[in-house]
Amino acid sequence: MKNGRWLLIGGTALVLVALVVSGIDPFDRATWVLEVAPAAIALPILWLTRKRFPLTPLLYALVFLHALVLIYGGAYSYARVPLGFEIQAWFDLGRNPYDKIGHVFQGLVPALLAREILIRGRFAQGPWMVGFLAICVAMTVSAGYELIEWGAAVIAGGGAVEFLGTQGDPWDAQSDMLFALLGAVVALVTLARWQDRQIRGLGG
Secondary structure, rough: OOOHHHHHHHHHHHHHHHHHHHHOOOOOOOHHHHHHHHHHHHHHHHHOOOOOOOHHHHHHHHHHHHHHHHHHHHOOOHHEEEEEEEEHHOOOOOOOOOHHHHHHHHHHHHHHEEEEEEHHHHOOOOOHHHHHHHHHHHHHHHHHHHHHHHHHHHHHHHHHHHOOOOOOOOOOOHHHHHHHHHHHHHHHHHHHHHHHHHHHHHHH
């Protein structure tokens, strides 16, 4: 798909610019590195797989959008993102909710990526089995990230506060995984047919 190729080029350029700008003077350098690392790792993988396994335009767009969410959060640290404070004021919330946006994408993108691989590789059959396995993958990614945060907290102690972004919530890890689950379910319910059409367009 030509659209996928141009999305890959344009999305990569946009993410690289965002990485440079956000890295000029982030709130906390260590937090920025940890938060933008997934985006920096994803870029070369997307390019290395572009011929053997090009993604659908929908998935490319969502991967790059997720990368921008991570980079924006990394620049300020999630608890201090200006957009989060705006949302907090709009809905009269007790905390900056921007990190939950990140966790919605943490469920949404892996679920659709897993779904695309399962369908195109013919690793599973039937919408229910594919959907179930896609959600399992998304939740594994979410739980794995929470374990990384826990490891960072153990190693760095108080120095990991900005990376954790719990804002005093003792149930932050559980709510993070809940939002990832919601993101995965919403993705499968609302975007599956769109993704299917694009998969057929790839010939997979």
